[in-house]
Every structure is written in C-alpha cells, then in structure tokens.
Amino acid sequence: MPTFTMNGQDIPFEKGDTIMRAAWRAGIEIPHYCWHPGLSVAANCRMCLVHIKTGRQGAMPIMKFDAKSGEYVPDTKPKLWPACQMGAQEGMDVTSESDDVKKAQASVQEFLLLNHPVDCPICDQAGECKLQDYWLEHQNSMKRKQTEPVHKPKGVKFGPTIVYDAERCIMCTRCIRVCDELVGDPVLDMRERGNRNEIVLSPGRELDHDYTLMTEHVCPVGALTSQDFRFKARVWFLKSAPGVCTGCATGCNTHVDYDPRYGKVYRLRPRDNMDVNKFWMCDDGMMTYREVHEDRVNVATLGRGDDRQAVLFEDAVDEAVEQLRRRDKSKVAVVLSAKASCEDNFALAKLAQVFGSEHVYLAANSGWEGDEILRSEDNNPNRAGAEKAYALAKGGLVEELDDLVSDSLGGDIEAVITLGAVSADIDLSALEKIDTVISLTSNDGALPRAASIVLPTTSWAETHGTFINKDGLTQTFKRAIHPAAGIKPAWEVLRELATALGHELDFESLKQLRASFAPPPMAPAQQSAQA
C-alpha cells in the first residue's frame, strides 16, 4: 500500500484517497467542518488547510531564512491546500502542525465566529459543537470585531422535525449534501453570499423526507436542531451505550444517549458501521427511543378488561405457574416475537421444547414503507433471529398470529404464552376465549391487551441483547439504563416459570443462553465520524 508522510508519521492510502480520508482512516484528525466521510467533498470551510512540503507538483521550492541557524535553508512556498480535496500521492510530505497552518486555522476559526451569536447557553449543540472544540484547540483568542454582528433569521421551522438558526450556521453545506446525496431529495439550498448567506428550503417545500434528522446529525454547529431533542437535556450529562435500532430489519447501529441520573433515554444517534448503516439512520428509527418510556408495562396484572388489576410480580408468576400446572403442556401455545431479542425468543423456544408443544407461532409487525437507502419493508428488528428460534422449537413453515387465532377457535389450545407487543392489526378476540394467556412484555399492545396474565419485562434499553438483521448479521446491544425495581428480562422470567413447573431449561446465565445462537464478540463502540 502506498504511503505518504504527515507530521513525521507514515500514513497508508488507497487509490483515490484524499489526504483527509487517509488520515481519517488512520485515526488522525485534521480539523474540518464541511468534510464528512459519507458525503462528497465541498472544500468550503477551509479549516483543513495543510502545508504540502514536497511530493506534489507545483510545490514551489524557495530558500527560507532559518532564524535559529542564521542561514537560508531549502523549503517550499507556504501555499496551503485543503486536505479534504487534495489527493494523496506517494511520498508526499504533509504537515498540519506548522506555524503557517496554525495561523490559517486560527484565522478561519475567527472568521467563522465573526457573526456568530455565541449563544452557547441556549444552544443545544453546546458540549458537542465543533466551533467550541476548535476555538479551544486552534484559536483560543478573543474576538476582535467590535461592531454589532449581522443578524439573520432564527428559529426557522424547516419542517416537523428540524429548526434552523441562520446566525449559528457556518455554511458548510453538509445538510444540503445529505439531502442531495443520501436521500436524493434536493429540498435544501443556499441563498445570498458572504455574511448574508443562509440555508433555505425549496419554494413550496418542507424538510419532510425520511432522513431529516440526518441533516441535524451532520450539522457541526447548532444551526440545525431537532424539534424532538431541543431544550430537553444538556449533552454533557448524557452517557452513551451501543445499541441496535429496533425500527426495522436493517438493524442500524446506534448510540443510545441516556442520562444516568434520571435513568432516561433522550435520543439515538447513528453509530458508524460500514457493513450496515454506514453513518446514517432514518427518522422513524431515530424516534424508536420513545418505546423505552412510552406505553410501558411496569406492573404485573391479572384478569381482563374491567377486571384487570395490578398485583405483585411474584403473585402474578405464582398464578401463572398455578394455571399452567392444570393444563396439558403439549397444548400450551407459545408465540415468539420478531420484535424481541434472540435471548428472549430462544428461551421461549426452549420452553416450548421441554413442554413438548407443537403449537409455535411468530408474531410480527405488519410492515411499513421501505426504501432503497436503509429502511427495510419489514419493520421488525429480529425476524431472522425469531425464525431461528422457531426452527429450534418446531421447524417447518412459520405460522403467524392469524394461524394462532384459527387454531384457538378450533379448541386445540389450552394456554398461550406470548412474547412482546406487536402492532399487528389482527382481531385477537379469539384469544380471550382461552383462560390462560400469559404475556411477557415491556410495552402495551394488542397481545398484552388480550392476555389474562401480564408480566412486565425489560425493554431493549434496559438489558443486553442480540438481534439478527435481514442480511443475517448478528449484532449485540448493551444495557443503557437500569430497569424499574423488580423488572427482569423475559428470558429470566421464562426460566423462573420453567423451574417452578419442575422443568429445567439448559441455561443459567446470559452466556450459556447465547451459546445456542452464538453471537460474535461485540466490537468496541466506535465514535461517530462527526465527533
């Protein structure tokens, strides 16, 4: 692999790489605003200027006076080039630390802050803002401009999800390029020039495609803010756990940002994974964090309809065990869930095995609109994993919820154990004819509503788990927040049920359970490319 030298370090590069991309791949950061690894090169922020000493045509040789030795030494004319646009060449000698480069970086930084309102206290980007970081690293001087800054539109609603502040904008055009290149919907553009420059919408349009939050995600400053996250939390309080999006079968990798003080998840951010989502996520996926706090089932309940009453978790488990003991185990139906993790599905499949039950079904969401970019038409994060568990329990053609409804009308089923909550639009009133319907779920939904015994379980943010995406890629996610007191993952509850019924499931820990579907070791959480 050819290499060039940067700041005395050899950096390998591939054909077609720019200096910036090669350095990024090697884990070296050249300060930049407009460059993003997933977008085209704009080279308009001028923050990434570097000095290419030798190895480039046109690097004009000069004799430079060296004050230390008092002699003239050979050098090249200090013409600076944008590293994001300059292709890497074999044998280049690049420096991003010389005095010329430092002066250029400080000047660009001062220029970008010339009309900036410096309203960091009310800006949601504060704490993860590149203007703040680079001011400290590369400028660190007071503003010299004494006059009133130019005022531009603030608080402009670009659409249902994004608010724009032109005063904070540095015109890097990343958001425009996201719309053009990632989504193919050129809804944003730029108007005016110089200090009147601002981002505008196409006439008669709103920023309303499926990836609007990516414009906010790539914004290096606080110009674009998310209507959802706006004013909710300060980012320096948030911690991050590696997650996997539960929106669809693509399984985009996420950072789950949560506040450990309140045990609350505030947002998702895409986590770079070149094999799955690259740098991106869709809006619906970004909003799946709401499942962790909305429509949660936090208490165990017994009974149906108006007779439903909250009971202690242990009492509900005892009641479930008592009822199951009276049933014919081979007539206990289990319903796996394409929304639940592999751990929960395999635990339930193993329970069906020890029961000797042939009635195994798979509940799944009924799908949504997919696209060519990331969104899969299957809006279940773990259909592949649930089908694997299905094959373990029964095998053959997968039977779905409507099969369960027809089978239960046939009277062949005495009890049902269901996992998770799905938004399937099927009439489940047939299930209410069955006396024992146990639902293990984190969220409310059609299945828990039809159940006679509801046992609360952890949501995906409150436990470790594994999803298998549509391409068969096994991905694990880690716990972000702690569940409410006494709430356990479904696989633990199932194991308790089995033990109380006198059966033994062949696992005691998460590690042993995972051996049945063998996820690969978790890759260390990568920092997002934007940071």
Place this chain on the structure above:
Amino acid sequence: MTVTVKVLKKPKRTLADQVYVPAIASGVKLTLTRFFKNTFTSRDHEANEIATVMYPEEPRTYPPRFRGIHRLTHRADSSPRCVACLCCSTACPAQCIHIEPAEYEKDDPRYGYERYPATFVIDELRCIFCGYCVEACPCDAIRMDTGLHMPPSTERSHFIYDKEMLMSLPGQDRTFLSANPRHEPGDPSHPGIDREKGH
C-alpha cells in the same frame, strides 16, 4: 536527595517570664479595661468599639460580597433572565439545583429563539453556599446578593426554594434588576430577529 536540617535554639526564659506576675497583671488590666468599657459606654456597636452584638435582636451588617440566599434576577419586563442553560447545576458541587427548561409561547417575541426555566428549584439545605452557580451563570441570572442568610425552620420543605420564591427576593439594593444590562432578543435595544429588521 540531601536533607538540610536547621537547628532551632530553644528560646531562653527571662526572670520576668519565670515569675508569671507581670503577665498576670497585664491580663487582669485588659480584662478590667474591657469590663468598664462595655459596662459604661453606649451599646451602639457601630459608633464605638464594643464587639459584642446582641444577636438575634441586633443582626450584624454583612459585607457587600456576603454570599446569602440565592435570587433570580429579572429582565425589564420582569421575566426571568435565566435561559435554563443548566450551567449552574453543572457547576454545583452539591447538586442542589434542579431546572426544567421550556420554550416560550408562540406569541412571545422570544419564541423559537430562547428558552426559560419552567421550574427552577434550589434545595437550600443541600447548598453549601460556595457561589459556583453565580460564577458559572453566563446571563447574570442567579445571584447571592440578597444579604440574607437562611432563616431557621423545623420544616424541611421550607428550604426548597422554587422559581417564584427565588424571583421574589430583591438584591441588597432592594431592586430585582441585574447590574449588567444586556441587549437580549426581545429587548427593545436588540436589532431584531428577522431578515427585514436585521439588515
């Protein structure tokens, strides 16, 4: 590493030190002087040198930079200057400040632009009165210049100060304003927030 040792000489005692009588005499003189002075002069401790203050009937005047109970300063339209940036609660070593930010209403000139504290609660029992919140505040919105210390109470809830309570306390100059007026969005001195007014 060498250790340098400095030998100190034991101080020698004179005869006067040895017999104690002169020291006792000077002590008795000081005691009697204070006794007669405190007995026969006025108790106006600001006019003369009497150090004793008949607390709590007679509170001592605190120095101007005394860090007392917090207050939230007002804007000219008596809305809070606070923008709920959470810098104070970030800086607070006792974690006694709880703020919930909110957005201004739709018809407010600051709508879409600024935020304000929907709730602002200080647990004065937890507070260690270090003044870091005042230092951290970028808007001069929180101050400790009320000149008051915490009034005692046997009820814990009396020490939980909410936004209304904090905004009802004036500074030592008996006004609610901050000494550092700024032109903020929504103020008449601010050039405006839309393109027409802005240029």
